[in-house]
Amino acid sequence: MKRLVIMTVGKTHSGKTTFAKALEKELLNSVVIDQDNHAEFLHEHYQSLLPKQGSNTIKYAITQAIVHHAVHETNCHMILCNSNRNRNGRLKLINYYQSKGFTCILVNFEIPDHVLKERITKSERSTSILRVAATFDEVLFRQQVETKEGDILTPAGDEAEHLFVIKKQEDVESVIRKIVDTAF
Numbered sequence: 001m002k003r004l005v006i007m008t009v010g011k012t013h014s015g016k017t018t019f020a021k022a023l024e025k026e027l028l029n030s031v032v033i034d035q036d037n038h039a040e041f042l043h044e045h046y047q048s049l050l051p052k053q054g055s056n057t058i059k060y061a062i063t064q065a066i067v068h069h070a071v072h073e074t075n076c077h078m079i080l081c082n083s084n085r086n087r088n089g090r091l092k093l094i095n096y097y098q099s100k101g102f103t104c105i106l107v108n109f110e111i112p113d114h115v116l117k118e119r120i121t122k123s124e125r126s127t128s129i130l131r132v133a134a135t136f137d138e139v140l141f142r143q144q145v146e147t148k149e150g151d152i153l154t155p156a157g158d159e160a161e162h163l164f165v166i167k168k169q170e171d172v173e174s175v176i177r178k179i180v181d182t183a184f
Contacts, residue, residue, distance in 0.1 A: 004030075004077040004183055005097040009084045009155050010109025012139045013119040015166065019107065020081035023176050027183060030077035031070055038062045039129040056131060071100055077183065078102070085143070087155075094160050104160035105179060110167045116140055 006023065008016035020032045038059050042050055049058055070078055078097075084090050084106075094104045120136045133139045157163050162182060164175045 002183065003075065003102050004105055004179070005080065005093075005102040006078070006105045006107060006179060007080045007084050007090065007093065007160070008082065008107050008109065009090070010111065011083065011085070011113075011116055011143045012136050013116050013123060013125075014109035014111040015169070015172070016081050016083070016109060019109075019166070019172055019176075020079045022172065023079055023179060026176050026180050027077055027079075029075065030079055031074070032079045032081050033063065033066055033070065034081040035059060035063050036081075036129045038066075039131070040126070043128045050131065071097075083143075085146070087159075090155065090159060103162070103182070105162040105164065105182065106155045106160045107164045107166060107175060107179075108155045110154075110165055113140070113144060 004027075006020075008020060010016050017034060017036065020034065024030050024032050039056070042059055042062070046058070051057065067078070070076055080093070084093070090106070097104050117137075117140065120140060123136060125136070127135060130136075130139065133142065155163055162179075164178060166172060166175055
C-alpha cells in the first residue's frame with residue numbers, strides 16, 4: 001500500500017485544522033498530527049515545563065515521538081496539520097518522509113489576510129496554545145512580516161510529489177477528493 005503524508009501550509013486561521021479533520025474522515029487509515037494539540041496538552045498538564053523563551057523543545061519532542069510511532073509502528077497515512085511555512089523545514093520533512101517510502105502532498109492555503117482577520121475576530125479558539133504571542137492577531141501580524149521579509153516561501157510544485165492550493169472554502173472538497181484518489 002502506498003502511504004501518504006499530507007502537509008498543510010498556511011497562516012493562522014486559514015482552515016488547516018478544519019481541512020485536516022475533514023480529510024481524516026474521508027481518507028481511510030489516516031491520522032492527524034497537530035502540534036496545537038500538543039501545545040494545549042502541555043499547557044494544561046505540564047505548564048511548569050514550558051520554556052519561558054526560545055524554542056519549545058518539549059512540544060517538538062512530543063510531536064517527534066508521535067510521528068516516529070506513526071511511521072514505524074503503523075501503516076497510517078499521516079496528515080501534518082501545522083503551518084509548515086518555512087521552506088527549509090518543509091524540505092527536511094519531505095526528505096524524511098520520502099526516505100521512509102511516503103508519497104508527499106502539500107496543501108497550501110492561500111487565504112487573503114482580510115478573510116483571516118475576520119475569522120480571528122469571530123474565533124472562539126483558545127489562546128492557551130500560544131506561547132510567544134498573546135493573541136491570534138499578533139500571530140497573523142508576525143506571519144505577515146515573515147512573508148514580507150522573504151523568510152517564508154510559497155510552496156513550489158517541485159517540493160513534493162503533489163501540490164494543491166486552497167484559495168477559498170469551495171476548493172476544500174475537490175482537494176480532499178484528489179488526495180483520496182491519489183491514495184488508490
